[in-house]
Amino acid sequence: MEPNRTKLTLLNLAVLLLAGAAALGVALTSHILTATVAAVFCGVGLLVTLLSYVLMQLLEREKNERLEYDELTKSPTASALFNKDETSGLPARRSREQFEKFIVPGFTFALLLAEGAGVFFLWRWLAKATVPMERPYFGLAIFALLALVLFIIGRFSVALARLEKQRLLEPPAVSVLSSAYFLALAAVVVGLFSAGIPRADLFVAHALVILLGVLAVETLLTLVLEIYRPRVKGQQTRLLYHSRMMSLISQPESLFTTAAHALDYQFGFKVSDTWFFQFLQRSFAWIFLGQLALLILSTTFVVIETGEQALLERFGKPVAGSAILDPGWHFKMPWPIDKVHRYQTERVQTFEVGLEHDESAEQEDTVLWTVSHAKEEFNLLVASRESVTNLDGGTKSPPVNLLTVSIPVQFQITNLNAWAYNNTEPDHLLEKIATREVVLYLVNADLNELMSTGRGAAAEGLRERIQSAADQRQLGARIIMVGLQDIHPPVAVAGAYQKVVGARQAAEAKVNTALAYAITTNALAGSIARRTVLNAEAQATRTKTIALARAASFTNQIPAYRAAPEIYTTRAYLQTLARQAGNVRKYVIATTNTDDVIQFDLTEKYERSLLDVQIPKK
Numbered sequence: 001m002e003p004n005r006t007k008l009t010l011l012n013l014a015v016l017l018l019a020g021a022a023a024l025g026v027a028l029t030s031h032i033l034t035a036t037v038a039a040v041f042c043g044v045g046l047l048v049t050l051l052s053y054v055l056m057q058l059l060e061r062e063k064n065e066r067l068e069y070d071e072l073t074k075s076p077t078a079s080a081l082f083n084k085d086e087t088s089g090l091p092a093r094r095s096r097e098q099f100e101k102f103i104v105p106g107f108t109f110a111l112l113l114a115e116g117a118g119v120f121f122l123w124r125w126l127a128k129a130t131v132p133m134e135r136p137y138f139g140l141a142i143f144a145l146l147a148l149v150l151f152i153i154g155r156f157s158v159a160l161a162r163l164e165k166q167r168l169l170e171p172p173a174v175s176v177l178s179s180a181y182f183l184a185l186a187a188v189v190v191g192l193f194s195a196g197i198p199r200a201d202l203f204v205a206h207a208l209v210i211l212l213g214v215l216a217v218e219t220l221l222t223l224v225l226e227i228y229r230p231r232v233k234g235q236q237t238r239l240l241y242h243s244r245m246m247s248l249i250s251q252p253e254s255l256f257t258t259a260a261h262a263l264d265y266q267f268g269f270k271v272s273d274t275w276f277f278q279f280l281q282r283s284f285a286w287i288f289l290g291q292l293a294l295l296i297l298s299t300t301f302v303v304i305e306t307g308e309q310a311l312l313e314r315f316g317k318p319v320a321g322s323a324i325l326d327p328g329w330h331f332k333m334p335w336p337i338d339k340v341h342r343y344q345t346e347r348v349q350t351f352e353v354g355l356e357h358d359e360s361a362e363q364e365d366t367v368l369w370t371v372s373h374a375k376e377e378f379n380l381l382v383a384s385r386e387s388v389t390n391l392d393g394g395t396k397s398p399p400v401n402l403l404t405v406s407i408p409v410q411f412q413i414t415n416l417n418a419w420a421y422n423n424t425e426p427d428h429l430l431e432k433i434a435t436r437e438v439v440l441y442l443v444n445a446d447l448n449e450l451m452s453t454g455r456g457a458a459a460e461g462l463r464e465r466i467q468s469a470a471d472q473r474q475l476g477a478r479i480i481m482v483g484l485q486d487i488h489p490p491v492a493v494a495g496a497y498q499k500v501v502g503a504r505q506a507a508e509a510k511v512n513t514a515l516a517y518a519i520t521t522n523a524l525a526g527s528i529a530r531r532t533v534l535n536a537e538a539q540a541t542r543t544k545t546i547a548l549a550r551a552a553s554f555t556n557q558i559p560a561y562r563a564a565p566e567i568y569t570t571r572a573y574l575q576t577l578a579r580q581a582g583n584v585r586k587y588v589i590a591t592t593n594t595d596d597v598i599q600f601d602l603t604e605k606y607e608r609s610l611l612d613v614q615i616p617k618k
Helices: 002-030 033-074 076-082 091-128 136-163 170-194 200-228 244-250 254-267 275-298 416-421 426-443 455-472 491-563 565-580
Strands: 301-304 309-314 328-331 338-343 349-354 374-376 379-382 401-413 477-482 486-488
Touching: 002 033, 002 136, 002 170, 033 091, 033 170, 033 200, 091 200, 136 170, 170 200, 170 244, 200 244, 301 309, 309 416, 338 416, 349 426, 401 426, 426 455, 426 477, 455 477, 491 565
Parallel strands: none
Antiparallel strands: 301 328, 309 338, 349 401, 379 401, 401 477, 401 486
16 A cells, blocks of 8 residues: 555645746736735645655655565575674665654754745735735635545545545645635635725735644644654654645544544543434534535624614625614624725714823823923924014024924814725825814914913814815815814923923013012102191191181171170180180189188199099088
């Protein structure tokens, strides 16, 4: 059976070479990405098959050499020639051992490098691949034919390797069968392209490149574990270049065999002989297809949440009459025929122009201009209306100012079709538009006005400019608010800016204090002068009035004096005495026939309250 094994391996080698070359040629001429990656897998399988073929040849030589050695050692005369060292008479065996010891690990390491290089270059190539697919039906026919041929040969090789336990035949068989699956996948991708799903080719190609990277990692782990594997004499070594993952992909039914052995070992009896396990093994394909059908059926129902709207696409194009889905339950064709793209149309969305905020710094209670609270600052040029004087006496505009801004912009989607289909990545486009309008606006704005009284007008002006630019690009969005709350000089100059502003405020405070003192002093002097003038005028009026009163009184007293001079004089005397002696202490002497001596101590002063004592009546 060994010649048949060698011929079958040689057949696998030939079909992999022809299939890989044909797939690569068709893939490059028709620009089919998945087929190109599948051709790379065919190349990897070709190398594995070639190494297995060489090992088979070495084993065949060793077997023939062993037969010849046994024939020679049967004769009695030859026993003296071969009784010392058996290995010295078996050079083919030594060659095979040396090959497995050095060449196989070296080849496996080279295979690892090839897989890693394939992942690197294929990923970069896919990132730049933009040429559309050409002649898809020709590629579909070629890939389907190649997949069919490889599948028939691969299934035969896998069955033969399993039945006769030919471990060297298993890697070529797995390579052929897995290549058949990859080429069949390329045919499916071409069919999807013809059905109106062009991006499937790119997605599947990326998935195959990721699988190639996983195979490289598996090869690396196999080499590392081989270094630490204990060597037991007579124990059959594992083929380093054979991928168990590819074996699992090409033979998924082997999972049941592995699971059966594990269950038998764990439970201590033949679980694999039970009717349930046998039923599961026979009906696994139908069970899997049923679950897949339920999964696909579940994709026919879609629920749009409150505040959302969705776009319904069929093969990448809007469905006429029901392109926009409102909140609620909806029915659609299964994935990937129909796809739903959700959008938050009622939610007010926000993005920021300027600073990229640092969340750890913003957790502080106080945020200072002199302390950076952002991961990256966005410094803008701002105009200034002030002028400076040159050394020659002329005036010129000062250098432009720098300003660090963080401007939140709030918007809402108003036209979902325009938002989704008029522009690619509309949210990023709106951010770019807002950034451009902010830069253009600040170039013509005044720094001091922007940071003080003109902030509200600036915010409204920016909102109108961004809205106008968004309408020109037909974004289908409404700008609700543009905030200017986080505007300050850059951190590097914030301290100097604060010092200048502080000096200006101090100077302004001193000027205002002087003006207040001047106003207070002038007002006080004016009031004192006015009071003095009014007092003088009142004194003059009083003096005049008294003089007039005295003159009128003197005029009125003359007729009375002329009528009775003695009476008038006595009356005037008594009136004067009563008026002037009203508060003077008086002593009344009732008797006149005594010679009394009265002494007055004029230095003693008595309270009137002491003298006004009430004498009780008897």
